[in-house]
Amino acid sequence: MSQNTVSRAGGKYGLSSKEKRDPMGIAILALNKLGQSPLLDKLKMRKQAEEIIFQSTRGGFKVAAAASRTFSRKGKKGAPGTTVPKAQAKGLFDLTPTEDEQMLVDVVSEFAAEAVRPVAAEANEAAATPQDVLAATLEIGLPILGVSAELGGIAEERSAVAGTLVHEALSKGDMGIAVAALAPGAVATALSLWGTDEQQKTYLPEFTEAANVPAAALALTEPAVLFDVFQPSTTAVRQGDKLVLNGVKSFVPRGAEAELFIIGASLEGKNVLVLVEASTDGIRIEADPAMGLKAASLTKVHLRDVTVDADAILGATDGSTYTEAVRYSRLAWCALALGTGQAVLDYVVPYVKTREAFGEPIAHRQAVAFMVANIAIELQAMRLVTYKAASRIARGVDASREVALARKICADKGMQIGLDGVQLLGGHGFTKEHPVERWYRDLRAIGILEGGVLV
Amino acid sequence: MIYLETPKKHRALVDQVHQVAMNMLRPVSRKYDLAEHEYPKELDMLAAMADGLDQSGASEGAGATGVRRSADDDTSNKNGSNMASALSVLEMCWGDTGLTLAMPRQGLGNSAIASVATDAQLEKFKGTWASMAITEPSFGSDSSAITTTAKKDGDAYVLNGEKIFVTSGERSDSIVVWATLDKSLGKAAIKSFVVTKDMPGVKVERLEHKLGIRASDTAVITFTDVRVPAENLLGNPEINVQEGFAGAMATFDNTRPLVAAMAVGCARASLDLTRDLLAQAGVEIDYDKAATLQHAAAAKFLQLEADWEAAHLLTLQAAWMADNKKPNSLEASMSKAKAGRVGSDVTLSCVELCAGIGYSEAELLEKWARDSKILDIFEGTQQIQQLIVARRVLGLSSSELK
Numbered sequence: 001m002s003q004n005t006v007s008r009a010g011g012k013y014g015l016s017s018k019e020k021r022d023p024m025g026i027a028i029l030a031l032n033k034l035g036q037s038p039l040l041d042k043l044k045m046r047k048q049a050e051e052i053i054f055q056s057t058r059g060g061f062k063v064a065a066a067a068s069r070t071f072s073r074k075g076k077k078g079a080p081g082t083t084v085p086k087a088q089a090k091g092l093f094d095l096t097p098t099e100d101e102q103m104l105v106d107v108v109s110e111f112a113a114e115a116v117r118p119v120a121a122e123a124n125e126a127a128a129t130p131q132d133v134l135a136a137t138l139e140i141g142l143p144i145l146g147v148s149a150e151l152g153g154i155a156e157e158r159s160a161v162a163g164t165l166v167h168e169a170l171s172k173g174d175m176g177i178a179v180a181a182l183a184p185g186a187v188a189t190a191l192s193l194w195g196t197d198e199q200q201k202t203y204l205p206e207f208t209e210a211a212n213v214p215a216a217a218l219a220l221t222e223p224a225v226l227f228d229v230f231q232p233s234t235t236a237v238r239q240g241d242k243l244v245l246n247g248v249k250s251f252v253p254r255g256a257e258a259e260l261f262i263i264g265a266s267l268e269g270k271n272v273l274v275l276v277e278a279s280t281d282g283i284r285i286e287a288d289p290a291m292g293l294k295a296a297s298l299t300k301v302h303l304r305d306v307t308v309d310a311d312a313i314l315g316a317t318d319g320s321t322y323t324e325a326v327r328y329s330r331l332a333w334c335a336l337a338l339g340t341g342q343a344v345l346d347y348v349v350p351y352v353k354t355r356e357a358f359g360e361p362i363a364h365r366q367a368v369a370f371m372v373a374n375i376a377i378e379l380q381a382m383r384l385v386t387y388k389a390a391s392r393i394a395r396g397v398d399a400s401r402e403v404a405l406a407r408k409i410c411a412d413k414g415m416q417i418g419l420d421g422v423q424l425l426g427g428h429g430f431t432k433e434h435p436v437e438r439w440y441r442d443l444r445a446i447g448i449l450e451g452g453v454l455v
Numbered sequence: 456m457i458y459l460e461t462p463k464k465h466r467a468l469v470d471q472v473h474q475v476a477m478n479m480l481r482p483v484s485r486k487y488d489l490a491e492h493e494y495p496k497e498l499d500m501l502a503a504m505a506d507g508l509d510q511s512g513a514s515e516g517a518g519a520t521g522v523r524r525s526a527d528d529d530t531s532n533k534n535g536s537n538m539a540s541a542l543s544v545l546e547m548c549w550g551d552t553g554l555t556l557a558m559p560r561q562g563l564g565n566s567a568i569a570s571v572a573t574d575a576q577l578e579k580f581k582g583t584w585a586s587m588a589i590t591e592p593s594f595g596s597d598s599s600a601i602t603t604t605a606k607k608d609g610d611a612y613v614l615n616g617e618k619i620f621v622t623s624g625e626r627s628d629s630i631v632v633w634a635t636l637d638k639s640l641g642k643a644a645i646k647s648f649v650v651t652k653d654m655p656g657v658k659v660e661r662l663e664h665k666l667g668i669r670a671s672d673t674a675v676i677t678f679t680d681v682r683v684p685a686e687n688l689l690g691n692p693e694i695n696v697q698e699g700f701a702g703a704m705a706t707f708d709n710t711r712p713l714v715a716a717m718a719v720g721c722a723r724a725s726l727d728l729t730r731d732l733l734a735q736a737g738v739e740i741d742y743d744k745a746a747t748l749q750h751a752a753a754a755k756f757l758q759l760e761a762d763w764e765a766a767h768l769l770t771l772q773a774a775w776m777a778d779n780k781k782p783n784s785l786e787a788s789m790s791k792a793k794a795g796r797v798g799s800d801v802t803l804s805c806v807e808l809c810a811g812i813g814y815s816e817a818e819l820l821e822k823w824a825r826d827s828k829i830l831d832i833f834e835g836t837q838q839i840q841q842l843i844v845a846r847r848v849l850g851l852s853s854s855e856l857k
Contacts, residue, residue, distance in 0.1 A: 089456060091463030093775050094532045098456050161457050228748050323743060349849060369845035369856050370838075376848045377789045377841075381765030384772060388459035388764075404742035408761035447745075 069214065069259060071277060075201025077311065082200060083193065084148045086396035087157045095387075101162050107140060108169040112339075116173025123295035124438055129180040129254075137181040138210040142166065146189030146455070151200055152208030153192065160328070160393035163189070163455030164335040164386060171339025172346075175442035176295030178336055179452055183253035183296070186332070186454035187216035187262055190273065190325060194315030199275065203260060214259035218273075219249035219301055220326065220451030223288075229264070229326050229450040234303065236265040236274055238310065243267070243274060245282075245306040253452050255285045255299030262314060263303065264322060264451065271322035273314040282306040292441030296452075325454065327403045328393065332453035334386040334406045337414035337446045340439050341379045344421035347436060348372060352424055371420050378413040385409050390455060411447025418443035459768055462534040465542055472543045475501065476550025481819075484551045487670035488822050492662050494626065495557055495670055502559035506582075537709065537777040541716040541770055548720030549727075552826040553670030555717065562623050563587035564631035566713075567647060567706055571690050579686070580649055586627035588618035588676060596839050598633070599642045603678065605634040612636075612648060612688065614656075614681040620833070624674025625659050628652050632678065636694060643696045649687040656681035667825030708787045711834055712773035715790040718798030718830040719767045725805035725823045726763060730756065732809050752808050759801045766794040785847045792840035795831030802827040 097105065115133055123129050137143075145163055147153020155162075163185075170178040188207040191200055207213050220229055234247025245265055252258070261276045261283075276283070284302040315321025352363040352372060362368045389402035418440035422429035429436045461469055479501055487495050547555040555561075564585025572580065594600040603616025614634055621630065629651045636644040650657060656679040663673040685692070730740065738750045746754040769790040776783035802824040806813035813820040831837050846856050 087456070089458045090532075091460075092458065092532050092534050093460070093462045093538060093771055094456055094458045095772060095775065096457070096532065101457075226748060228745065230743065326743070345848075353849060353851075363849050363851060364855055364857075366838075366842070366845075366856070369849060369851070370841045372848055373792075373841045373845035376844055377769075377793055378765075380772075380786075380789060381762075381769055381793055384459065384768035385761065385764050387457050388768060391457045391459060400742045402764075404757065405761040405764045408746060408757050409765055412758065412761070 069206075070279070071202050071206065071260070073198065073202050074205075075196070075198035077196070077198045079197035081192070081195040081197050082148050082150050084155045084159070085157050087161070087391075087394040089391075089395055095384075097161070097165060101165055104145075104162055105165045105169050108142075108166050109172065111136065111140060112170050112173030112178075116170065116177050120174035120177060120295065120435065120438070121432070123174065123177055125294075127289065127294045128297050129177045129295045133177060134181060135210075137170075138213050141210075142170075142181055143185040143188045143207045143213050145185055147192045147204060147208065151192060151204050153188070153204070155192070158394045158396065159189075160331070160455045161387070161390045164331065164390040167332050167335035167453065167455060168338040168342070168383075171336040172343050173339075174295060175336050175340045175439070175445070176293040178339065179253050179293055179296035182332070182453050183218070183258075184213055184216045186218045186329070186452065187260060189328075189454055190218060190262055190314060193324075194273070194321050196311070198311070199314065203275070215254045215257040216260040216262075217252045217255055217258045217301075218262045218325070218329065218451040218454055219252045219255075220264040220329065221251045221449055222248060223250040223300065227450075230271060230323075232264050232266050232271060234263065234265040236267040236272060236313075238268070239307075241310050242307050243310050243312060245274060245276065245303045245308070247303050249301040249303070249451075250288050251290065251293075251298045251449050251452065252288070252301050253296040253298060255301050256287075256297065261301060262325075263301070264325075267313070267317065270317055270319040272317055272319070273322055273325055274308060275312045275314050276303070276306060276308055280306050280308060291444055292438065293445055293449075326450060327400060329451050329454045330407045331386065331389055331393065331399075331403050332455045333446050333449060334382070334389075334403075334410040335455065336453065337410040337443060338379070338383050338386060340442055341375070341382065341414055341417045344417050344436060344439050345372070345375050345379055347434070348375070348421055348424045355425075368424065371424060375417050375420055378409075379417060382406070382410045382413055393455070407447055414443045414446045459771070461542065462538060464534060465539055468539060469542050469546055472546040473549070475504075476546050476548075480547065480550030480554045484554065484670075484819060485816070485822070487554065487557075488667075489669075491664060491669040492672060495554060498554060498558055502561070505558065506560065533778045534775065535778040537712065537774040538771065541712055541774040544713050545716040545720035545723075545767075545770075548717040549724045550720075551670065552717055552721045552823075552830070553668035556622055556668055556671035557626070559626070560584045562627055563710065564627065564629065564649075566710055567631045567689065568649065570706055570709060571647075576649070576686070576689065580629065583629045583649075583651075584623070584627040585629045585631055585649065586621050586623040586674075588621045588624070588630050588632045590620045591617060592619055596836055599645070601633055601635050601645055602638070603632065603634040604638070605636055605646065605648060605683070607636070607685070608682070610685050611682045612685060614648065614650065614678045614683055617660075617675070617677045619675050620663070621674045621676050622671055622833075624676050625662060625672045630657070630676065631689065640694055640696065644694045646692065647689045648683050649689065650678070650681060650683055654681050654683065666828055667822070668829055707835065708782075708784050709777055711787040711791040711840075712770050712777070712783075714830055714834040715766065715770040715773070715787075715794035718794040718827060719763065719770055721823055721827045721830065722763055722766070722794075722798045722801035725802045725820055726756075726760060728818070728820060729805040729808055729813075732812060755804060755808060759797075759804055762793075762797045763801055766790070766797040769793050785844060788835070788840040788843040788847075791835060792837055792844060795837050795840070798827040798830050799824075 119130055141154055144153035146155055146159045148155050191203055236243045236245050259278045263274045263276050265274055282304045286300040288298045288300040290298055352368050353361050355362050386406045389399045389406045392399035392402055421436040422440050425434055425436055428434055483497050562585050564587045568580050568585055605612040605614050629649055632648050632650050658677050660675040660677055738752050740753050740756055746757045773783050773786040773790040776786055806820050806824045809820055812818050
């Protein structure tokens with residue numbers, strides 16, 4: 001605490017606490033800071049485009065949350081909400097999606113190829129998903145995929161499989177954009193799964209009108225080494241009929257524009273989800289740029305004595321809703337890994353067939369061909385384990401084991417696919433001339449990030 | 456609708472086979488591992504039971520009753536004999552892989568006959584115990600390099616050559632032998648013949664001493680001027696250069712998922728016991744807690760189980776595709792590649808996790824770690840499966856990607 005923050009090297013810039021900075025090092029650091037100063041921008045010493053990147057990623061902006069709409073209270077206080085029925089199965093092993101699911105996948109796949117992939121590199125640089133792309137995802141109905149038809153959504157039954165397929169299809173375009181586009185849907189799905197009548201009627205109508213969908217985010221991750229999502233340091237404390245929240249949530253998609261958050265917190269020793277409107281006093285948003293997922297405009301959400309009504313708790317107070325949310329969210333990340341993994345495979349196949357070395361395509365060598373084969377094998381392996389978990393969730397059967405296994409294999413093999421994807425392109429894979437370096441960075445998120453997306 | 460559980464209609468079968476594996480195979484598992492080449496007489500009763508099941512139709516191809524593809528216009532989702540075979544082989548190998556391979560009348564040769572024989576041949580070879588003879592001393596994976604010859608002589612073929620690695624070669628009463636009608640015509644000239652042990656010129660030369668699956672005998676067999684009736688040739692006797700090797704290799708699309716199922720079964724034996732032993736040692740697997748926050752042994756176990764789950768589902772996928780008449784060469788090879796390496800990783804890692812108990816003959820973990828190795832070799836090695844997958848995914852021919 002008493003250490004000078006400049007001379008204390010540890011804990012910053014990836015240095016261990018054992019490192020000591022000598023005077024020359026401090027001078028270099030100062031130069032570096034000047035190089036980052038907003039002053040340069042005011043002097044128009046940078047190009048316009050760089051300025052945007054600067055402010056959204058490097059500047060570490062800290063702002064009050066988005067000036068947002070007021071969600072006027074509707075519905076019956078405390079009355080149970082409307083839920084969709086569980087999916088029913090015939091009991092036959094089957095890998096064919098339903099017709100509805102297939103139609104949805106076709107639409108989203110086309111959108112991912114035509115509208116998402118072409119802007120992915122630019123969105124990565126700008127650290128934001130283009131507004132017209134986001135608007136288009138609302139037209140497709142992505143946020144209301146998990147919302148019951150009765151509440152204006154499109155779900156006839158628990159839509160975990162459809163959600164999984166959509167996350168996969170969109171992520172094939174770009175994982176960062178997929179996270180940006182699917183984040184409001186995570187909140188809407190959570191509301192339709194666990195919301196009371198009042199919570200559903202207050203918030204969900206805002207999601208079901210395409211022109212009016214608020215940015216919203218499910219915030220579960222915290223910035224901690226060995227972070228355990230089941231031991232959040234964010235707390236909710238009861239004060240009369242109010243709850244007071246304190247803590248920091250990290251990697252919150254599009255937090256700067258979000259109008260509604262679902263915050264994971266510990267309440268009386270149990271984990272709960274709390275609905276917090278962005279206009280509430282005490283919320284501060286900070287840019288939280290990471291290795292990848294730039295297009296998701298990740299943020300930290302600081303909560304300081306944020307006070308909400310006690311009935312802002314979403315779902316059960318015994319920890320069960322929180323646990324379910326963690327599982328459904330982890331599965332959504334698995335689905336995202338599938339899409340990005342497929343993108344890698346589809347990209348490296350033509351590359352290794354046309355890239356020549358020693359007089360023939362490198363694909364003619366087993367060392368190269370076997371890497372591609374293993375990408376294909378492990379990708380399908382990840383897909384089947386993920387689908388099985390999704391199908392169990394849709395049917396309302398316990399899926400804790402299946403989600404854990406899907407998360408493990410998608411984290412391990414997904415990263416391997418990203419790694420091999422870059423390797424197969426050699427030095428070219430290391431440059432931004434090709435998207436594989438971005439996919440490499442995105443795939444590292446699997447198994448680490450909690451919340452944000454949910455099926 | 457996506458549903459990846461054991462089919463409801465097959466659960467009774469799975470339970471039944473599991474009981475057999477637990478109560479009949481496990482008690483003699485170590486006995487025949489130690490007494491290599493001794494005939495496991497306990498299997499006779501079991502085989503009689505399996506025959507009964509086959510005839511009643513109740514098992515839907517629980518053993519080597521074949522994986523025939525008949526014409527059928529019905530396009531509704533099916534879980535049929537391929538699925539049933541994979542599930543039951545899996546359970547049997549959970550009991551003991553060597554003993555499963557040694558089951559009378561359930562040989563790979565039986566699978567081949569059941570899959571490609573004409574109705575007349577099916578009737579003729581009913582009740583036989585057929586082993587499969589492909590490999591020769593001069594080649595392994597490259598089946599097109601066959602040197603065993605079959606020369607047409609009147610109403611018979613005369614076979615000459617030497618076959619190795621014939622599973623149940625000594626105990627079986629017939630052998631499906633791969634031989635070439637004319638070496639100069641390449642793969643298309645390779646045909647398979649049902650050779651019975653009573654034919655003059657058939658000689659079991661010796662048995663191999665092996666790393667694992669010791670309950671199953673592996674023979675070297677020589678064929679010297681063996682006269683085989685022409686009607687014992689399986690499939691089309693014509694040499695169709697256009698069709699090439701495809702006909703003979705098609706059997707693999709059906710048998711590879713079965714070998715994958717063996718690896719999945721063997722690996723599950725290791726996982727089941729290791730989970731239990733770890734719990735006794737105070738390490739419980741927590742599915743919600745991140746692997747990095749758990750005991751290193753639990754984290755390792757999660758990785759193994761995740762890979763196991765994947766191998767299991769890839770295997771069921773390949774069988775499901777066969778049942779639904781979808782071309783499955785790619786998926787069959789994927790399942791074999793994944794299950795083969797997962798079988799080794801799981802069984803070897805479980806030995807490591809259980810340390811002194813794992814390595815000791817007091818438990819069966821060390822045995823499963825030896826048994827599993829062959830499953831990444833026979834019916835196409837890991838590398839052959841990768842080659843097949845790579846050619847398919849990359850769209851390259853065997854001359855482009857060697």
